[in-house]
Amino acid sequence: MAEDPYEVGRGGSRAFWADSVADAIEARDPDEPIVIKGGVSPSGVPHIGHFNEIMRGYYVAEALRDRGHEVRQVFTADDKDRLRAVPRQLADLDWNVVGLGEVDAGALGRNLGKPYTDIPDPFGCCDSYGAHFTTLLRKSAELVGVDVEFVSNTELYADGEFEPVTRRVLERADRARDVLAEYQNKVDDDYVPFLPQCADCGKITEGVTAVDLDAGEVEYVCEDVEAGDQTIEGCGHEGTATLRDGKLPWRFEWPAQWEILGVDFEPFGKDHAEGSWPSGEDVAENVLDIQPPVPMVYEWFTLDGEPLSSSSGNVITVDEVLDILEPEVFKYFFVKDPRKQRDFSVENVDQLVDEFDRFERRYFGDADGSEDEVELAERAYPMVVDEPSEEQVRIPYTFAAVLGMTDDPEQREQIARKEGHIPDDAPDWAVEQALARVERAQEWASLTNNEFNYELKRAEMPDVSFDDATAAALDELADFIAEGHDGEAIQSEIYETAKRNDIDISEFFSAGYRLLFDDTEGPQLGTFIAKLDREFVVERFRRNE
């Protein structure tokens, strides 16, 4: 019965992995609605790696819906987990990442060991620490337009949803011990699969001393808890807790969630593949007597070649990604094979966009591709955009970055049209959307400070000097510009002026770029100059300001 989470969705003849997974789910003939789950602990700033928990399930949900199934995609905020370490970075609800110094770190430290939902929000805006970071995750989903049902684990406990399954686990404590002991050395004869919350200090503790299932209570001592390389001190309080005043240990809680929510499919990161999944599957089948969901492992992302890591600060949030990418491009990133380690490279993000543009054109039959590539586009593209339209216009990303050189929207549009990136018959909405990419590409150029990061140095002249011949040529060119000519004429004259003064043409172009951008490259100079106000350019080329 054991299911290899690395094998599900692999093989078969499907071009889109989500369809292979959907096949595996359908093969079980599940009850409707089919339930797909994901979940994370709201422990800190959510990054794009966490987003796998939403997006991988999303595509499977869409594939099933497309086949006529009713699907419920739920996401559990595992917010009854205890805070185990104070994170180095936090983020407010506007995604401003701040260091610990800017909030009350001491207050956080005193709350180690408590459930996230019992810790005050460091920013004071949400009901709790847990609610704060769950809100950020929910906002991420909204930003990319994925509709997921959020469920708070704390609320499931508070509402008594966990009580029957918790009771059952405790009734079968012997079996639970036997099963878990195969995966964890710590489990001995005294192990109790329940973690009460101390009535006095509020921490999740482990010191259960007695279980009274008739009364639905456990007795406990609030002991010290090992967390990583540190110890969270217990308060020593001795008390009694109901089955709602605490939680199941993770290895039981996960399968319990499957039971409560009726989960049919759950994707999870590679970190769960060797530990939590085998034990969870075992617990489900041999302790809870339920069928575990169809599993799937996804590989982790790296960011610019380095592991995503909240503790080291190597993170990028969904919000930050959407500064440089359209939501549909970001969604496309998750269309790609989940089983490959994948780098999200900010520097090379133009390649991802190019790839998406081709993917989109394939859907409309306007681009070549292998049979699989075409099938993938036909299948996945409608899940990536809300309303596919053949009239959609995309300006190539790097060209959009070039257009970012000017702030004038009309000039951007004119140049894009002239270069054939906007068809004459494009509807207004498509033109608007196409040009919206310029803002993102410009942000990208500025963020990476790459070769597209042109900035007109209008306020003051860059510190430059020229030889006599170049200086003379610049004066001549300034005179010509002062006469008032169109872009092409100016472009022509740049060549002529350089020839007349016997200076290298590319050197002369560079001189112009240095004066305007403090750079050696830039947009097509003549047409660009023609768009600027004449007085400014003339004065600048005469090196007067």
Add this chain to the structure above:
RNA sequence: GGGCCGGUAGCUCAGUUAGGCAGAGCGUCUGGCUUUUAACCAGAUGGUCGGGGGUUCAACUCCCUCCCGGCCCGCCA
């Protein structure tokens, strides 16, 4: 140390399920646009499929082994 996943052109990635000519885009180079930047058009360039061994008529694909990266093998989630 043991297990699992990944490694394909300078870059980003398809292809490995079921063995059958090593692929795409970008980049680079050359040429074109009566104008050597950007863009655009045409052509060219590009490979130890991580290394080695084996099976086979035939291996990126299957088997063995080694290297590199990541994850798990304590706790926690």
